[in-house]
Amino acid sequence: MQKPVVLTIAGSDSGGGAGIQADLKTFNSTGSFGTSVITCLTAQNPDGVTGILEIDPDFLEKQLVAVLSYFPVKVIKTGMLFSESLIRRISKILKEYKAKGQNFELVLDPVMVATSGAKLLQDEAIQSLISELVPMASLVTPNLDEAKILGSGEISRIESMEPEAISLSKKLGVPVLLKGGHIKNSKEALDILGIPNGEIFKYTKPFVEDFNPHGTGCTYSSAIASYLAQGFSLSDSVAKAREFLHAAILQSFPAGKTKTLNHNPVI
Numbered sequence: 001m002q003k004p005v006v007l008t009i010a011g012s013d014s015g016g017g018a019g020i021q022a023d024l025k026t027f028n029s030t031g032s033f034g035t036s037v038i039t040c041l042t043a044q045n046p047d048g049v050t051g052i053l054e055i056d057p058d059f060l061e062k063q064l065v066a067v068l069s070y071f072p073v074k075v076i077k078t079g080m081l082f083s084e085s086l087i088r089r090i091s092k093i094l095k096e097y098k099a100k101g102q103n104f105e106l107v108l109d110p111v112m113v114a115t116s117g118a119k120l121l122q123d124e125a126i127q128s129l130i131s132e133l134v135p136m137a138s139l140v141t142p143n144l145d146e147a148k149i150l151g152s153g154e155i156s157r158i159e160s161m162e163p164e165a166i167s168l169s170k171k172l173g174v175p176v177l178l179k180g181g182h183i184k185n186s187k188e189a190l191d192i193l194g195i196p197n198g199e200i201f202k203y204t205k206p207f208v209e210d211f212n213p214h215g216t217g218c219t220y221s222s223a224i225a226s227y228l229a230q231g232f233s234l235s236d237s238v239a240k241a242r243e244f245l246h247a248a249i250l251q252s253f254p255a256g257k258t259k260t261l262n263h264n265p266v267i
Helices: 017-030 057-068 084-099 125-135 144-150 160-170 217-231 234-250
Strands: 003-011 033-045 048-054 075-076 105-108 176-177 188-194 198-205 254-255 258-260
Touching: 003 057, 003 105, 003 217, 017 033, 017 217, 033 258, 057 084, 057 105, 075 144, 075 160, 105 125, 105 217, 125 144, 144 160, 144 176, 144 254, 160 176, 160 188, 176 217, 176 234, 188 234
Parallel strands: 003 033, 003 075, 075 105
Antiparallel strands: 033 048, 176 188, 188 198, 254 258
C-alpha cells in the first residue's frame, strides 16, 4: 500500500526528542512517508540548547526544490524556521509550486522558544511568519505563549481558552489549535480547535505529572499533518493526533536524566 508523503521543514535536534528527528519518527509511526528540509542544526538535549547553526537560504531552497520536484507531497509541516530570510525563501518556493498546480496543505507549528527557554525564532522574523506563511496554512498550532505573540489575549485560565481560540482564528483567518498544556494547576490538558466561522472542537486528556514536555509540540503537529495526508478531516486529524501524543507520553521511557517520548507507542 502506498503511503502519503509528508514534508517537515524544521530544525535538527541532536538529542532526537524534538525537531526533524521527532517529526520523521512520528510520520513513520502514524503511517505516512516522511521527507525533510532542515532549517537549522542545533546542539541540544532535553536540558537545553547550546548552539544553533542556521542553514544558508540557498541551500535550504535546494533541499525544498529537491523534495517538491520529485515527491507528491500532500501536507507540509513547519517547525523551527528561525529567521526572516529563511521564512521569506520558504514562502517564495511554496508559492511557486502552488502556482504550478502542486496541491498541498500546510500545518504551521509556530515554534518560538524551546522547552528549555532557548529562543528558536528571531524577533524580527515573527511578522514575516504571520504575513508570509500563516495565510497559506490549513492549521496553526500555538501553545499559550505563542498564541499571545500571534495576537491573542492573556490566557491564564482554562475558561478563557475557548473565546481566545475563536478570536485568534478569526484574526489570523485560519483554523487555530490552541494548546492548553501550559496552564498551571490544571488537572486536565485541554486543547481547542477554533475555526474562523466560530465553530469549535474540544480535546481533553488528564494532565500527566512529572513529565518533561520536550518534543510534544513537534510530535503533535507532525501527527496532525500525517493524518491529514491520509484523508482525515481536520477535526478528526487533531483527535487522532491527540490520542497518539497521549500514548507517546504515557509510554515514555528513561533516556538520560529524564524520560523521553515514545514515538512508536501502542495505541
